[in-house]
Structure formats: structure tokens, C-alpha cells
Amino acid sequence: MKIYHNPRCAKSRDTLKIIKEQGVEPEIVEYLKETPSKDELKDVINMLGVSPQDIIRKGEAAYKENFKGKDLSDDEWLEAMVEYPKLIERPIVIKGDKAVIGRPPENVKELL
Numbered sequence: 001m002k003i004y005h006n007p008r009c010a011k012s013r014d015t016l017k018i019i020k021e022q023g024v025e026p027e028i029v030e031y032l033k034e035t036p037s038k039d040e041l042k043d044v045i046n047m048l049g050v051s052p053q054d055i056i057r058k059g060e061a062a063y064k065e066n067f068k069g070k071d072l073s074d075d076e077w078l079e080a081m082v083e084y085p086k087l088i089e090r091p092i093v094i095k096g097d098k099a100v101i102g103r104p105p106e107n108v109k110e111l112l
Contacts, residue, residue: 001026002112003102004036004044004092012091014104019093022112026093035085038078044092045078047099052077055089055101062086 001019003026006012019026020100029036036044045052049062052074056063072080091102095111102108 002029002094003027004029004031004034004087004088004090004094005046006030006090009090011103014105015091015093015108018105018108019112021097024112031088031093032085035082036088038082041081041088044094044099047097048092048101052081056081056087057089058072060084062087 001024003012003016003019005016005028016026016028041052045055048055053072056067056077058064058068066084066092067087069100082088089103091103093100093108093111098111100107100110
């Protein structure tokens with residue numbers, strides 16, 4: 001199991017806590033320090049069954065300043081997330097070929 005985690009985010013911390021309470025020690029990727037590649041993001045988005053724009057955090061300053069009101073292609077959204085990792089919704093938890101967004105944190109129970 002892998003979690004794309006931001007330790008400063010309460011939802012991310014809560015999701016990690018649920019995972020650990022089940023006796024699982026996931027691989028923790030602090031995606032703001034270790035930004036996923038475009039290909040990694042594409043794989044995660046496919047596992048989630050969404051489009052890149054669906055996991056963009058539209059409340060972030062980087063979104064408002066650079067992307068609000070713009071109609072980007074999937075490829076351009078992937079590039080934006082690599083350049084501005086704060087745009088990536090968090091946390092994302094992966095197990096095998098399935099992934100969920102931990103909002104609410106209880107979503108992770110689908111993978112446990």
C-alpha cells in the first residue's frame with residue numbers, strides 16, 4: 001500500500017492513521033518533496049478512474065493564479081501537477097491496481 005501524503009494536512013494524517021490502525025505500514029510518499037512524474041500521475045489517475053482535472057485542488061493559490069478559467073488538456077493538467085504539486089488532491093492511497101482519495105479519510109477502508 002502506498003499513500004501520497006502531506007503531513008501538514010489533517011485529512012491526510014487521519015487517512016494514514018486509519019491505515020496504521022489496521023496494522024498496515026504503507027509506503028509514504030511526501031509528494032510535495034518527492035513529486036510524482038507525469039507517468040506516475042497518469043497511472044494513479046487511471047487507477048482512480050477520473051480525469052486529471054478531477055484531482056486538482058482549485059482552492060490553492062497556484063490554481064487561482066495560473067489556471068483558473070483555463071481549459072487545459074489532460075496532458076497540460078498533468079504537467080501543471082508536476083510543476084505545482086500542491087495542486088494534487090490529497091491524500092491518494094494505492095493498493096495493487098486500485099486507488100482512492102482519502103476525502104473523507106474513511107474512503108481508504110475500501111482498500112483495507
